[in-house]
Amino acid sequence: MKQNYFLRSLFILLLFTAFTSCNDDEGYTPVPEPPVQVSPVDVNLANVPYPTLSQYKFFTGDMKNMEPAYKVIPYDLNSTLFTDYAHKKRFVWMPANTSATYNGDANVLDFPNGTVLIKNFYYDNVQPENTRKIIETRLMIMKNGEWIFANYLWNDAQTEATLDMAGKNIELAWIENGVPMNTTYRIPSGNECFTCHKSDEVPSAIGPKPQNLNKSYTYSNGSANQLSRWIQEGYLNTAPQNITSTIDWTDTSKSLDMRVRSYLDINCAHCHKEGAHCDYRPIRLAFNETTDPVNLGVCVEFQQPVGQGQSHIIARGVYQRSMMYYRMNSVEDNERMPLMGRSVKHTEALQMMQQWISGLGEPCP
Structure with a gap:
């Protein structure tokens, strides 16, 4: 009995010594919480846009x-x-x-x-x-x-x-x-x-x-x-599944059709859609709409002639008679497409369009 009392007393003494030594000025110092990183960006909606x-x-x-x-x-x-x-x-x-x-x-x-x-x-x-x-x-x-x-x-x-x-x-x-x-x-x-x-x-x-x-x-x-x-x-709150995605149009390992549709989507679809600047034209060039050749303008007659010898928006098999190709190949202000953001020819894209149109099959009726 006396031995158990002695052991308990010794344990309490050791615990007290350890506790007091940890709080000694020259001993243990609690580690502070790391500071929360905050973005330095300043966007005050009452004052934007800023002068610089x-x-x-x-x-x-x-x-x-x-x-x-x-x-x-x-x-x-x-x-x-x-x-x-x-x-x-x-x-x-x-x-x-x-x-x-x-x-x-x-x-x-x-x-x-x-x-x-x-x-x-x-x-x-x-x-x-x-x-x-x-x-x-x-x-x-x-x-x-x-x-x-x-x-x-x-x-x-x-x-x-x-x-x-x-x-x-x-x-x-x-x-x-x-x-x-x-x-x-x-x-x-x-x-x-x-x-x-x-x-x-x-x-x-x-x-x-x-x-x-x-x-x-x-x-x-x-x-x-x-x-x-x-x-x-934390910039997106939902994880979309099985996305139908565009591709890099410059990747020649991908199908020509996918490359063309991806190129037209990013360069042309924002104008050629419902409620946009060129919605009156009979084509819809968003990636999710161009599985239909008619939306691409294949064998669709155009409403306003611009060049000479063009017969359709996309004249199947004959890029020289395709209005889309003609406008992409022009640098004239009143002819070129897109209307803005381009003053020189996009040579690599034109080569792709030539190849695609030429491979579409028999000419339009």
Whole structure:
């Protein structure tokens, strides 16, 4: 009995000693909770668009390097809109504790208030210095439930970009894949943005649809599916399943039909759909609608002759008689398609269209 009492007393003494030594100033110090990381981005909806791009704090370090700040997520599309061979870097930012919602494979995600879509247009090998030059950054900001546009023109020093909604032409010479090229690059006005970015007279985004985002992207910490990454970041609250996706139209290992449909979707469908700028024309070029050859214009007679010798929108087997090819091959303001964003011929796409039309079979009756 005395032995048990002695052992219990010894145990209590040791426990008390251990406890007091852990709280000694020279002993154990509790580890503080790590600080919660907060995005530095500043998007005050009452004040946007800001006069300068730097005010948003989208980028860290030298702004021209386009290194995204915390919670500014880079993204890409399976096939991208052609803009006179300009390269593009895209980013998305959303306010804390908000996320987008899936609304169908072929529909733009439903984005929360305060979302910003960030698209930077730049060229490499710009002459005569043979350097990279960022031309403009276009923002779409979800403000009070509706997209607004904000275009920023970069200065020559590449240190700042200034709000410019009036539109501007810039003479540009550069080397693309070893070929010297030049163009009068057009920075669109607000009205020009609205021409393409509208649906039923309401401003709308074009690219960020699940069908276009469903691809792997190489982030700074490794590769991941973009939609999965958005869910991980809290930017998407639903995991869409079995997405019918567009493809990279430049991937020649894919079927020619899929490549053409993917190209026309991203370059043409935003105008050739119900409620859009060219909805009066008898074609519908969204990826989910072009399984029907009639929507592509195959053997469909056109309403307004433009060139000479064209018989159908797509003259099966004869690209020279196809109005779509004629307009894609033209650089005239009143003939070319798309209407905006292109002043030079997209040579690689024209070669693809030639091959596709020529292989469609017997000529139209």
